[in-house]
Amino acid sequence: MKFNAPRGTNDILPPDTLKWRYIEKKTHEIFSNYNYQEIRTPIFEYTELFQRGIGEVTDIVEKEMYTFEDKGGRSITLRPEGTASVIRSFLENKIYGQAQPTKYYYIGPMFRYERPQSGRFRQFHQLGVEAIASNDPALDAEIISLGMRLLQDFGLNDLELHLNSVGCGECRPTYVDKLKKYLNENKEQLCDNCKSRIDRNPLRVLDCKNDSCQSVIKDAPKITDNLCESCADHFNDVQEYLDILNLDYIINPLLVRGLDYYTNTAFEIKDNALGAQDTVFGGGRYNGLAEEIGSRDLPGIGFALGIERLLLSLEAKDIELPVESGVDLYITVIGEQAKKESFKLLDQLRNKGFRTEIDYLGRSVGSQMKSADRMNAEYTIIIGENELNNNSATIRNMKSGDEKEIQLSNLLEEMKQLVDKEDI
Ligand code: ATP
Ligand code: MG
Numbered sequence: 001m002k003f004n005a006p007r008g009t010n011d012i013l014p015p016d017t018l019k020w021r022y023i024e025k026k027t028h029e030i031f032s033n034y035n036y037q038e039i040r041t042p043i044f045e046y047t048e049l050f051q052r053g054i055g056e057v058t059d060i061v062e063k064e065m066y067t068f069e070d071k072g073g074r075s076i077t078l079r080p081e082g083t084a085s086v087i088r089s090f091l092e093n094k095i096y097g098q099a100q101p102t103k104y105y106y107i108g109p110m111f112r113y114e115r116p117q118s119g120r121f122r123q124f125h126q127l128g129v130e131a132i133a134s135n136d137p138a139l140d141a142e143i144i145s146l147g148m149r150l151l152q153d154f155g156l157n158d159l160e161l162h163l164n165s166v167g168c169g170e171c172r173p174t175y176v177d178k179l180k181k182y183l184n185e186n187k188e189q190l191c192d193n194c195k196s197r198i199d200r201n202p203l204r205v206l207d208c209k210n211d212s213c214q215s216v217i218k219d220a221p222k223i224t225d226n227l228c229e230s231c232a233d234h235f236n237d238v239q240e241y242l243d244i245l246n247l248d249y250i251i252n253p254l255l256v257r258g259l260d261y262y263t264n265t266a267f268e269i270k271d272n273a274l275g276a277q278d279t280v281f282g283g284g285r286y287n288g289l290a291e292e293i294g295s296r297d298l299p300g301i302g303f304a305l306g307i308e309r310l311l312l313s314l315e316a317k318d319i320e321l322p323v324e325s326g327v328d329l330y331i332t333v334i335g336e337q338a339k340k341e342s343f344k345l346l347d348q349l350r351n352k353g354f355r356t357e358i359d360y361l362g363r364s365v366g367s368q369m370k371s372a373d374r375m376n377a378e379y380t381i382i383i384g385e386n387e388l389n390n391n392s393a394t395i396r397n398m399k400s401g402d403e404k405e406i407q408l409s410n411l412l413e414e415m416k417q418l419v420d421k422e423d424i
Contacts, residue, residue: 008114008122010308018323023307024107026153027127031105034146036129039104041085047075053084053293055261057201064112066122078111083286083302084293086130091294101134107307119277119309128283128304135287135299137234140265141241147269147281147303148247154310155319159280160270162252163242164224165235166203168263169288171228176202178221186216203256222253234264261288265301271309273316280313281305326376327355328419329395332368334384342383345411354415373398379418383408 005011012020028038047067054060066078079085086104089095095102107127114120129146131139144161151159167175183190183198183205190198191210198205206217227235242249255266266284274280283303290298314321331346333339342358349356357375359368365382372380380396387393387408395414396403406414 006122008116010121010123015323015325018325019311019321020307022321022323023154023310024127027105027107027150030150030153031129031146034103034142036103036105036131036146039086039089039106040108041082041089041106042079043109044076044078045085045088047077049084049088049293050077050080053087053289054081060112064114066111066113080110080112082106082108082110082126082128082304083130083289083300086302087132087290087293087300090132091290091296096133096296096298100132101139102132103129104132105129117277119274119306119312121308125307126304127307128302130300130302132290132300133298135234135285137237137265138241140234140238140285140301141245141247143283143301143303144242144267145245145247147283147305150305151269151280151310154314154321156271156280156310156313156317159313160272161247161249162255162268162270163239163249164252164255164266165227165231165238165264166256166262166266166284167223167227167231169260171226171231172223172260175221175223175226178226179203179205182220183216189213189216206254206256217254223256224251224253231264238265257284261286261292263287263299267303271313271316274309274312277309279306280309326378327357327372328378329354329356329415330368330372330375330377330380331356331358332365332372332380332382333359334365334382337385338383338388341388345383345408348412349415352412352416354419379415381411 031038047065050065051061056062060080065080068076070076086106090102105128108125109123110126111123113122116122129143131143148159148161166172180198180202183194183202187195187198189212190205191208191213194205194208194210194213205213206220208214208217224235239249255268257266262284264285264287268282269280270278271280272278281303283301285299285301287299289300290296329349331342333342339358346356346358357377359371363371369380377398380398381393383393391408392405393408394403395406395418404414
C-alpha cells in the first residue's frame with residue numbers, strides 16, 4: 001500500500017523546519033515589542049461562525065470551506081482564517097470587560113478547499129494580528145507598520161503597500177448604488193461572472209482581472225471620492241500616521257472587501273516577484289464584525305500573512321534566513337571501550353547544552369568523519385583506546401582544519417571555550 005499526503009498539503013521537513021521556527025521566533029519577538037499577545041483558538045469551529053463572520057457571499061464560504069458533520073450531528077468547519085475565531089473568543093470570554101484595546105496575534109494552520117498551485121494550498125499557515133475595541137487611525141498605521149517591520153526584518157524591503165478606504169455603513173451604500181448603476185449601464189462589456197455579481201456583491205467586480213471588465217472598471221466611480229466626512233478624516237489620519245513612519249503606500253481605490261462589516265482601512269502588501277499569487281499579507285478594519293457575530297458594537301482591525309508566500313518571496317529574492325543547523329561536536333569513536341566512554345561524555349556535553357552526536361551504525365573512522373561533515377559538525381574529536389589510556393585527544397575545527405591537543409577529562413571546559421570563541 002502506498003500513501004500520499006492529501007492534495008494541497010505539504011510536509012515541512014528539516015532543514016526547512018528551521019526556517020519556520022526562525023520566522024515564528026521573530027514573530028513572537030516583534031509582536032511582543034508592539035505589545036500584542038498570543039491567542040490560540042481551536043482549529044475547528046461551528047460552521048455558522050464562519051458563515052456569519054466571513055460572509056455567505058464570499059469565495060471562502062461559497063466554495064472553500066472544509067465542512068463536515070461530527071458524530072453528534074453538528075456542522076463543523078476547519079478554520080479558513082483567524083479573525084472570526086478571535087472575535088468569537090473575545091466575546092465569549094468577555095474580554096471587553098478588561099482594559100482596552102485588546103491586541104492579539106496568532107500563528108497556525110488554516111484550511112481552504114482551493115485549486116493547489118504556487119502559493120496556494122489547502123492547508124497553509126498564517127500569522128496574524130487583531131486589535132479590538134479602538135477606532136484610532138494610529139492603530140491602523142501601527143498594524144500596517146507592524147507587518148512591514150516583520151517583512152523588513154526578514155530582508156524584504158521592496159514590497160508594495162496598497163491602501164484604500166471602503167467607507168462605512170453610512171457612505172458605502174450610496175457608493176454601492178452609484179457603482180451598481182454604472183455597472184448596469186456597462187453590463188454588456190462585463191464577463192458573465194461579473195454580470196451576476198452586480199446585484200449580489202458589486203464591489204467584487206472591481207477586482208476582476210478580465211480585460212473587458214478592466215476597461216469598465218477603470219472609469220467606474222471611486223469609493224475614495226464618495227466617503228462621508230468621518231471616513232474621509234479617518235483615511236487622511238491613517239495616511240498622516242503612515243507618513244510619520246516614513247512608510248510609502250499606493251492609494252488603490254480598487255482594493256475592496258465586499259462585506260458590510262468591513263469598514264474604512266483596507267490594505268494589501270504585494271510582491272511583484274510572486275506572479276499570480278502576489279499578496280503576502282492583507283487586512284483591514286472590521287468595525288461591524290463583533291456586531292454581526294455577537295451583537296456588540298466593537299471596532300477592530302487586523303491582518304493575516306501567509307507564511308508560505310513569505311517563504312516564496314524570500315526564495316524569489318535569494319534571501320537566506322540566518323538559521324543554524326548541525327552539531328557543535330561529533331565524537332568519532334574507535335572500538336567498543338571508547339564508544340562506552342564517549343557515550344558518557346556525549347551525555348555530559350548534551351546536558352550542558354552542546355549539540356553533540358556520535359555514530360550509531362558501527363562505521364569506520366572515515367565514514368564517521370564523512371557523517372560529521374554531512375551534519376555540519378563544527379568540531380570533531382576522535383576517541384580510541386590510545387586516547388583513553390593517555391587521557392588526551394585531538395579536537396579539530398572542521399571549517400579551518402585547525403587542531404588542538406586536549407585532555408579528555410577537560411573536554412567540557414575546552415568545548416565551553418571553543419564554542420564561545422570561534423577559533424582555536
Ligand atoms: P487570495 O486573493 O490570494 O486568494 P485572500 O484574499 O483569499 O488571498 P486572505 O483571506 O486575506 O487571502 O488571507 C491572507 C493571506 O493568507 C493572503 O494574503 C495569503 O498570503 C495567504 N493565503 C490565503 N489563501 C491561501 C492559500 N490557499 N494558500 C496559501 N496562502 C494563502
Ligand atoms: Mg482566496
